[in-house]
Amino acid sequence: MSQSVDKFNVDLGGDLVFVQENTPNFLTYDGEYFTINRNAVSGSKVKAGVMNDDGTYRTFEFVFNKTAHTL
Numbered sequence: 001m002s003q004s005v006d007k008f009n010v011d012l013g014g015d016l017v018f019v020q021e022n023t024p025n026f027l028t029y030d031g032e033y034f035t036i037n038r039n040a041v042s043g044s045k046v047k048a049g050v051m052n053d054d055g056t057y058r059t060f061e062f063v064f065n066k067t068a069h070t071l
Helices: none
Strands: 007-009 027-029 033-036 045-051 057-063
Antiparallel strands (some): 007 033, 045 057
């Protein structure tokens, strides 16, 4: 995802469920949009999903990658 993105919407067609191992304060979700905390520690993760009719989940995971570049 481009570093110019600060906020984004996710619609998987159901209620999002978040795993307990998510990094606190990396992404916040207001019920409609995720907002990225650019001060999060590199490697921070958020995984969420929506339950399918058969009890499995459609999931996605975001990992924050911060790389320092020097000239």
